[in-house]
Amino acid sequence: MGETRKIIVTVNGTRHEAEVEVRYLLADFLRHQLGLTGTHLGCEHGVCGACTILFDGRSARSCLMLAVQANGHEILTVEGIAPGPDKMHPLQEAFRDNHGLQCGFCTPGMLTTLIEFLRDNPDPTEQEVRVAISGNLCRCTGYQGIVAAALDAAKRLQAAKRG
C-alpha cells in the first residue's frame, strides 16, 4: 500500500473519519470503504456520468476525483436523496411514474445531476433538460422517459414549494 492520508468527510449528512490511500478514487472510497454502492461506475474516465455525486452541492464525476480531495467537504450520493426510508424524493417518484429507468445503472447519476439542475433551473424547457443530462449515458430508455420524468419532477417540486 502506498502513501495514505487521514480524511474527514461528510457523506449524506454523516461525518466519516477514514484512512485512505492517496491514489484512491472518490468513487471507490464511497463504494468500497463506506459501502455506499448506489454510486455506480461505468467508464471510470469521466464519460458516462453514472458516478455523478454532489460535491458541496455541485454535480461532479466521482471517478475523476481523489478521496483525499474530499477532506473537509460535503458529499451527497443517491442514498442521501430521499427524505426518509419510507418516502422518496419527488424526482425519484417522477422517475418511477414516467418509466425514467429500466436497468437502473445510469439512474444514480441522472438523479444527482437533475437535483442540481432543477435547483438552478426550476422551470426548464425540454431542450434544457436534454442538455443537462447530455453528460449521462443511458442505454435502456432512449432518454424519453428520463426527460419526461425531469419535466414532471420540476412541476412536482414547484407545486410542493407553493404548498
Place this chain on the structure above:
Amino acid sequence: MKPPPFRYHDPQTLGEIVGLLGTLENAKLLAGGQSLMPMLNMRFVLPDHVIDLNRVEGLSYIRESGGALEIGAMTRQRDLEFSDLVASRCPLMHEAIQQIGHRQTRNRGTMGGSLCHLDPSAELVSVAAALDATVTVTGRAGERRIEFAEFPRAYMTPAIEADEVVTSLRLPLWPKGHGWAFVEFARRHGDFAIVSAAALIEEDENGKIRRASLTLGGIGPAPVRVREVEQALVGQTAAAELFGTACEACRKLDAMADVQAPASYRQHLAAVLSRRALEAAHARVQGRG
C-alpha cells in the same frame, strides 16, 4: 481502473507550489482534474508526484482591469459560465464555455487546466488565441508573461518550464458593440470538437469592418489565427458574398487527420464554420461607430 501510485502534495500557497515544483522530479499539477484524472485512471501518465492546486487560496477570480479581463488559473469553467462580467464584457467566452464538456465537468474544470492541457480543440484555448491573451506564470525566477501566440510550443505542450505554474490569464476586451460567435462541430454535444471557429468583428459608423479576428480550433496542433482572412475583411462592407468568399482560404490550411476525420474534411469544416461564425458575429454587431 486505478491511478498508479504517486506521492500527494496539497500546498496552500503559491509559494509552496513553486517550492515543490523546484524540488520534485516528474511532478504533475492537478487543477480541476477533468483531463489529468482520466489520464491517471488509464495510466497514460505516470507521475511520481501529484501537486493538488485545489487548496491554494487566491487563484480563483474574474475581474475587469485596464480594458482587459483577468481570470485566475483555478477559476472553474462553471464560474465563467455564470459570470455576468464574462457574459457582458467577453460574450465570445460566454458562448464558448457552454460548448465545453458537460455541467458536471464544468463544475470542476478550470481555466488554467484547459490552457495547460492545451487540447487542440479546447474552447478556452481558442478564446485565448482569438483575443490575443497573455498568460502569467510563476516560477523560482519570479513572474513572467507569455503572449498567447507563443504559448503553444508543440502538440499539447505549453511553453512553460517544469518549475513554473500558470497563475492567470489576461484577455484584452473588444469595445462594446462588437460582434462575436463561437461555433463548433462535434459528433455529439459535449464531445471534443472536430473543428471550431471563433470570430470577432468590429465595424465603423459606415458599416465597414474595422477589425476582425478568426481562430480555428481542432485543425492543427494548436488554434490557428487565420490572418489572411482577417486582413481580407478589414475595410470591407459585410455583403452577402464577402464572408463565404474570404473563408475559401481556410481550405488551404494544413489540417490534422485522425480517427474522427481526414484532413480534407477538417479543411471543408474550416471554411464552412468560419463563414458561419463571421456571419453570426456580423449579425451581432451593434452601435456601429
